[in-house]
Amino acid sequence: MRPPSTERGRLLLVLFLAAAVAAFTATVPLLRGWFDLRVYYGTVDAWAHHGGRIYDYRVPGTSYGFTYPPFAALGMLPMAFVGLNTAIGLALLFNLGAVAFVLWVLVRRELRRYGWFGWALACCALALLEPVRDTVSFGQVNLLLLALVLADAWLLSTGRGRWAGAGIGLAAAVKLTPALFIGLLLLARRWRAAAVATAVAVAATALAAWAAPDASRFYWTRAVWDTTRVGRLDYVSNQSLQGVLARLVAPETPSRAVWALAVVLTLAVWMWRTHRALRAGNWRAAFALTGLAACLVSPITWVHHLVWLLPSFAVLVHRRRLRIAGALYAVLCSSVVWLWFDDASGIDGFLGSNTYVWITLGLLLGLPVGQPRLDRPPLSRSASTVPPAATPTAPDSAQVSSRPGPSPSPTGVAAGSEAGPDCARGGRPGSSEPTGTTRPVAAKPQSSSERASSKTM
Numbered sequence: 001m002r003p004p005s006t007e008r009g010r011l012l013l014v015l016f017l018a019a020a021v022a023a024f025t026a027t028v029p030l031l032r033g034w035f036d037l038r039v040y041y042g043t044v045d046a047w048a049h050h051g052g053r054i055y056d057y058r059v060p061g062t063s064y065g066f067t068y069p070p071f072a073a074l075g076m077l078p079m080a081f082v083g084l085n086t087a088i089g090l091a092l093l094f095n096l097g098a099v100a101f102v103l104w105v106l107v108r109r110e111l112r113r114y115g116w117f118g119w120a121l122a123c124c125a126l127a128l129l130e131p132v133r134d135t136v137s138f139g140q141v142n143l144l145l146l147a148l149v150l151a152d153a154w155l156l157s158t159g160r161g162r163w164a165g166a167g168i169g170l171a172a173a174v175k176l177t178p179a180l181f182i183g184l185l186l187l188a189r190r191w192r193a194a195a196v197a198t199a200v201a202v203a204a205t206a207l208a209a210w211a212a213p214d215a216s217r218f219y220w221t222r223a224v225w226d227t228t229r230v231g232r233l234d235y236v237s238n239q240s241l242q243g244v245l246a247r248l249v250a251p252e253t254p255s256r257a258v259w260a261l262a263v264v265l266t267l268a269v270w271m272w273r274t275h276r277a278l279r280a281g282n283w284r285a286a287f288a289l290t291g292l293a294a295c296l297v298s299p300i301t302w303v304h305h306l307v308w309l310l311p312s313f314a315v316l317v318h319r320r321r322l323r324i325a326g327a328l329y330a331v332l333c334s335s336v337v338w339l340w341f342d343d344a345s346g347i348d349g350f351l352g353s354n355t356y357v358w359i360t361l362g363l364l365l366g367l368p369v370g371q372p373r374l375d376r377p378p379l380s381r382s383a384s385t386v387p388p389a390a391t392p393t394a395p396d397s398a399q400v401s402s403r404p405g406p407s408p409s410p411t412g413v414a415a416g417s418e419a420g421p422d423c424a425r426g427g428r429p430g431s432s433e434p435t436g437t438t439r440p441v442a443a444k445p446q447s448s449s450e451r452a453s454s455k456t457m
Contacts, residue, residue, distance in 0.1 A: 003117070014120040021127045025137065034088050035059075037139025039066055040076050041087050047073065047212075048080035054215040055223065067229055070208035070216045071173040072141075091139045098143035099126055105150045106314035126310075128333045134304035142307045145171040149181055153287060156193065165193035169200025173208075176224075177305070180294040184286060187271065188278050227299050236341050239356040240301035241266065247344045247353055263297045269364060277369040285369040288312040292364045296357070306332070306356060312363045319368045328359055 004010045039059055043066040046052030054073045058065045066073060079087045103111070103122055111118040126132055135142045148167035155164040165185065171178035179201070185194035209216040223229055231238070233246035233254065241262045245254035270293035277286040291308035295301045309332070316325035340353035351358075 010117045014117065014124070017121070017124045021124050025127065025133050032134065032137040032139075034091070034137070034139040037088060037091055038084070039064060040073075040139070041079050041084055044073055044077050044080040048077060054212060055218055067223065068175060069173060069205065069224075070212050070219055071204045072175070073215070074208045074211055075174065088139065092136070095136050095143050098147040099123060099132070101147045102143065102150060102310060105154055106311060107317060110317055125329070129329065130332055130335055131304050131306035131309070135307060138304060140304050141174065142304055145175060145178055146307050146310065149178055152181075152193065152197075153283070156190070157283075161193065163196060164190075165196030165198075166200045168193075169197040170204060172197070172201045173204035177294045177298050177301075177308075180297075181287075181290055184274065184290045187274055188283075188286070230300050231302075233300065234344070236337050236344060236353050237302045238300050239295070239303060239306065239337065239354070239360070240298050241296050241357065242299045243301070244354050244357055248350065250344070259299075266293060266296050266364070269293075273364070273367075273369055280370045282369055282371055284311065284318065285315050285367060288315050288367060289364060289369070292360050292367070295360050296364065303337070303356065306360070309360065309363070312367055315367055321368070328363075331355065331359065 004013055039057075042059055043052075043054055043057045046057045047054055054066055054070060056065070079090075082090070100123070103119065103126065107122070111122055114121075127136075132143070134140070148171045150167075152164045152167040155161055155167075165182075168178060168181045168185070172182065182194055182197045182201075185191075185197060205216075227233065233242055234250040235243070236247075238246070242254065242259050245259055245262070248254070270289055274286045274289050277283070277289060288311035291311055295306060295308050298305070313325055313329065316322070316328075337353055337355050340349050343349060344353035
């Protein structure tokens with residue numbers, strides 16, 4: 001089927017698709033009633049205006065409250081000075097802006113030839129992806145955190161690396177999972193960026209400790225170690241390695257030793273494959289692998305956390321693996337894991353309820369990490385001794401593999417190529433109880449304690 005050949009036809013098609021996506025999102029999966037945003041809003045409102053404590057607040061009629069690090073509450077404090085509806089509207093705008101920025105960073109080169117029409121189609125397609133639509137309808141912050149980390153990649157790719165790492169540091173101070181990207185910077189020997197990220201995360205945490213000392217003491221000494229505050233490990237939305245183990249032995253508690261071993265093995269694979277990507281100058285793949293590993297090793301990875309898989313789709317598109325990308329996209333739009341919401345036992349339950357985990361594992365093991373032949377630089381001696389011109393299409397893989405100094409910047413992620421200037425230089429509406437996507441109404445929302453919608457991981 002060919003796209004319309006006139007601007008008028010394209011505009012009509014985009015308007016039709018946008019209306020269809022909006023109708024689907026509002027009816028088929030069922031809106032989550034901004035549940036997580038209500039948790040955030042209620043927490044900071046009670047803290048700012050009623051003398052409440054951050055981790056004492058509960059959404060009326062539920063047992064669900066705030067479980068992010070204290071800095072997250074500090075960053076959300078401005079919400080306490082506007083109405084709830086205004087906060088919802090602002091959250092929508094921020095998430096839409098984050099979607100646009102993520103697309104711009106990841107696939108702008110691929111979309112450039114199609115102009116505004118390609119961007120509009122990409123936004124409609126992205127809105128159907130279950131992690132994205134859940135993030136938006138819960139009022140979650142996942143897309144904003146992804147955008148923060150991608151901003152660092154863009155800074156490095158454009159030679160503006162002075163403050164690169166600040167986005168990763170802020171994201172790690174809001175949630176713990178993005179801290180793995182500091183590990184990526186260390187693997188790449190981007191010492192300055194890793195130091196900036198660490199310093200920003202520590203400074204943000206210290207600022208929160210100054211503003212809310214009791215809350216900080218409670219969180220870092222007790223709450224952060226108690227996964228039961230986040231939700232049931234065996235809940236079907238938990239698409240992490242811990243979730244797989246928990247569903248296997250439910251209602252018993254999974255072995256911590258087995259989980260720790262699985263985490264170590266996963267991190268070993270991540271380091272091995274990421275090192276290969278970095279040696280090839282393929283920062284797009286290195287970034288994608290880190291997002292995959294973070295989702296797998298986190299004790300709880302709710303479905304909406306899987307926005308960290310988006311860079312992997314960018315890698316597949318860039319490498320022309322369009323059939324694989326299309327198949328995985330269709331599965332991640334289907335909400336298939338909810339078919340095992342009530343019972344994940346048996347072989348079918350083991351395979352089906354963990355579908356998104358298998359996708360994440362498969363990508364970690366099979367994502368292309370080298371460079372296409374046309375993108376590879378000549379492996380001559382001069383390539384490792386004489387820096388080429390600073391261009392976003394000239395990765396210096398020989399330099400990366402032979403020099404002990406700083407590795408190239410994540411330009412494949414940010415600039416739509418595999419390297420950049422730094423590399424060349426070597427340098428349910430109306431209700432507070434949301435419902436499942438294709439599942440019956442749960443006794444507890446997928447957000448909150450049953451799901452890490454306002455949780456630390």
